[in-house]
Amino acid sequence: MLNKELVIIGGGPAGLAAAIEAKKNGVEDILLIERDSRLGGILPQCIHNGFGLHVFKEELTGPEYADRFIKELEDMNIEVLLDTMVIELTESKQITAVSRKRGLLQIQAEAIILAMGCRERTRGAINIPGFRPAGIFTAGTAQRFVNIEGYMPGKEIVILGSGDIGLIMARRFTLEGAKVKCVAEIMPYSNGLTRNIVQCLQDFDIPLLLSHTVVFIHGNERVEGVTIAQVDENFKPIPSTEKYFSCDTLLLSVGLIPENELSKMADIALHDVTAGPIVNQRMETSVPGIFACGNVVHVHDLVDFVTMEARLAGRGAADYLKNKIPSSEHISVSAGPGITYVVPHKVDPEKILDDKQNFFMRSTKPMEKARLFIESDKDLIRTRVLQHVKPSEMINIELKKEEKV
Amino acid sequence: MEIKKVTCIVCPKGCLIDVKLEDGKIISIENYQCKRGIDYAQNEVLDPRRILTTTVKLSTGGVLPVRTREAIPKKYLKKAMLESKDIVVKPPIKVGDVVVKDIAGTGIDLIATGNAK
Incomplete structure (x- = not known):
């Protein structure tokens, strides 16, 4: 040992x-x-x-x-x-x-x-119906093939999910000469950073289909195409909105x-x-x-x-x-309405390093001019107006030690 | 008068900046939140540029990550990709080494962002 x-x-x-x-x-x-x-x-x-x-x-x-x-x-x-x-x-x-x-x-x-x-997360985590042909990759795996091994996984690509790696790979594939047909996102807003939407999709005229998802994967040996449908507010596909996209590769950025x-x-x-x-x-x-x-x-x-x-x-x-x-005496930190989570989850105010503490959090949905309230069970510690928040962009708030209650 | 909406990409905030143009000249820039946003919006309307990141082949197999040292005009991205397609680099090479001088006639070098022994 x-x-x-x-x-x-x-x-x-x-x-x-x-x-x-x-x-x-x-x-x-x-x-x-x-x-x-x-x-x-x-x-x-x-x-x-x-x-x-x-x-x-x-x-x-x-x-x-x-x-x-x-x-x-x-x-x-x-x-x-x-x-x-x-x-x-x-x-x-x-x-x-x-x-x-x-x-x-x-x-x-x-x-x-x-x-x-x-x-x-892989195909299994989101249960897409259809066959199990070759040509379905997670975006990160495709990224490794292209950028480390030097292989192109396909020529005609559909991307499901607008996470950052998916957006980055949309641009990468396009620059390398492949055709990225579209990026489908089940949510009504993108899950990637704004700068990636601009630099990776808008720059290359790649359509971003919000509130859309893949409902079927076609092809026996190799992916031949996917059917994409619009979804309602409960993320259920809306009948008669299905559209077929031919492609040889489906990337998942979910x-x-x-x-x-x-x-x-x-x-x-x-x-x-x-x-x-x-x-x-x-x-x-x-x-x-x-x-x-x-x-x-x-x-x-x-x-x-x-x-x-x-x-x-x-x-x-x-x-x-x-x-x-x-640390023994912890104050627990919990997320109120509009916030999904806060890290750290608990704080011992006497043992804060450097007399300040950063709190990382995410909003539940995109909001303009959102007001953030930081409260203890006794008092309001601080409020702050955030110009734009979206779930994909983490909020970082620094509190000084003397701001504790 | 023409208004171009520019999504700023300098930081993750992604401010939506309004650039007002008259006869191809900028007359005002509004709805920015910092000075870098003004510069970005101005360049984005007059001379949009991007840092190109890609890979080139290594003589020993595999690929080497590279980028343009500075942003190049957006319209040269494709030309620069075509030019870097046939480049084969011989190791040893380290981060910052010049791989192609003056890529696509932009005056800007393509440099290594990774090491290869």
């Missing part, structure tokens, strides 16, 4: 920033475990620009954003195990991992940061699910809405000494916010290792 002060599970943007921040805050004995053969998580395949506007105040591509953190991590001599997958985690912070090179590894950690990220199999094994409490661990002001889960950050906690739209959250977890873990005092 190996002993480590801090083990970080996952080497994507969250794991990288958490490891670096923990080291900067005095943690010496750190091990980062990554199941892929390279660091960076999903970033190396996100070759488009738009990363780093908050963290670096400049516009980078995914690989460039990852490169900065990987370099810093290497310069700090933080130990990394690649091609190594954690298969078990216990509440007492024992980790079992496997790798081809090293076989079975058992590690006892004093503190752990979970940074496993999320995975894509949401992401935090990967919490390990969290469940360690009996970490998960939140009903986010499907990720319930965390406090320093990203500590319900198990003292186990922290979580990034898409494993809740799905983010900007990597910059993942980095901010991961740095908090890194400092939280360093603080825990130094003082070993768990």
